[in-house]
Amino acid sequence: MSFTFQIDRTAGSARAGVFLTPHGAVETPAFMPVGTLATVKALDPDDLVQMGASMILANAYHLHLRPGDDVVRELGGLHRFMRWERPILTDSGGFQVFSLAQLRTLNDDGVEFQSHIDGSRRFFTPEFVIQIERNLGADVIMQFDHVIPGQSDEASARDASERSIRWLARCLAELNRLESIQPLEGAPPMVTFSADDPGNRQALFPIVQGGIHASLRRDAAKKISEMHDWPGFGIGGLSVGEDKDAMYEMIEVVDEALPKAHPRYLMGVGFPEDLIESIRRGIDLFDCVAPTRMGRNGAVFTRDGRLNIKNTEFRTDPRPLDADCDCAACTRFSRAYIRHLFVSDEILGLRLLSLHNVHFLLSLTRQARQAIRSGNLEQWAREWLARYRATSAVAV
Numbered sequence: 001m002s003f004t005f006q007i008d009r010t011a012g013s014a015r016a017g018v019f020l021t022p023h024g025a026v027e028t029p030a031f032m033p034v035g036t037l038a039t040v041k042a043l044d045p046d047d048l049v050q051m052g053a054s055m056i057l058a059n060a061y062h063l064h065l066r067p068g069d070d071v072v073r074e075l076g077g078l079h080r081f082m083r084w085e086r087p088i089l090t091d092s093g094g095f096q097v098f099s100l101a102q103l104r105t106l107n108d109d110g111v112e113f114q115s116h117i118d119g120s121r122r123f124f125t126p127e128f129v130i131q132i133e134r135n136l137g138a139d140v141i142m143q144f145d146h147v148i149p150g151q152s153d154e155a156s157a158r159d160a161s162e163r164s165i166r167w168l169a170r171c172l173a174e175l176n177r178l179e180s181i182q183p184l185e186g187a188p189p190m191v192t193f194s195a196d197d198p199g200n201r202q203a204l205f206p207i208v209q210g211g212i213h214a215s216l217r218r219d220a221a222k223k224i225s226e227m228h229d230w231p232g233f234g235i236g237g238l239s240v241g242e243d244k245d246a247m248y249e250m251i252e253v254v255d256e257a258l259p260k261a262h263p264r265y266l267m268g269v270g271f272p273e274d275l276i277e278s279i280r281r282g283i284d285l286f287d288c289v290a291p292t293r294m295g296r297n298g299a300v301f302t303r304d305g306r307l308n309i310k311n312t313e314f315r316t317d318p319r320p321l322d323a324d325c326d327c328a329a330c331t332r333f334s335r336a337y338i339r340h341l342f343v344s345d346e347i348l349g350l351r352l353l354s355l356h357n358v359h360f361l362l363s364l365t366r367q368a369r370q371a372i373r374s375g376n377l378e379q380w381a382r383e384w385l386a387r388y389r390a391t392s393a394v395a396v
């Protein structure tokens, strides 16, 4: 087995574990920085290594459209193409197909849509998406799923969830077929092409859908778990406009319904308070574009809530962004300097805030892991959230 998950310690539903992949270990809970187009915006892979990032994300839909998954494959797979030797996870593009693209037709076979780049017509089936993800060669690949708006009614949510489960079976069959005929580009050295070599395998994660309907989430988790012994599970369709209580309730339902022995990845969730609340409810992996996207708008995570560096109050502020942070921005530069960079449209400003925000979330999940291991997660979480929320009123 090339993918294993070992749980070292639990605290209620929370777990501190190690997820092993052919490109190395991911200590969980973990935040995965998002590199949609095979780059975590404004950051060099060396920066990410220095911050202690283990697994990062890329996106199959975007990389298929540009530069083309065939191009990535020809250049040795995603790890070699982007010079990232550690684990990578690719999202299938279900979310992008159903949100960014102009939809044309959807049926059980697949989806026809127009590219958001040039309007060209495309047809994605579960099989085709797995072929893209095989060409890219990430360690973990997500199934192609039917994504619907967060507050969809129960009938639409059931329809999409059941279609996603039918598509999951086709994703699995296609991956099994490809693993027996197509070598994995970018596999670590020593891996030989053989259906028996575990290094030639990719971990396919199913995605539990079901909107904000507990019974649908429970059904989906049950049907998916019965289909196959999956190396991990994605939980999709949350943090898309529903209120926080509904999101936490759905996570609790799924925590109960899924097998405990495998990592759970809550897709697209990554604000500090959401990370802590979800870790408490049994989530192991997270991703979110917020730290880099917000960083480019001047928003900064700090232990005392969020601030916006563009505000006039920071014009002569000599302090670092966050006094408790040991990132490459906070250990060298003042708020006043970084504000000056932003106001002057200097690209170093964007880079420093992206560095800090990504570092902040990586560090937060490491602290949570430490708290689980030391047996004081509840107290740590309470204190962390109280301080973060106490001053958030002055934030952006």
Ligand SMILES: [Zn+2]
Pocket (backbone or CB within 6 Å): 321, 322, 325, 326, 327, 328, 329, 330, 331, 355, 356, 357, 359
């Ligand atoms: Zn910092």
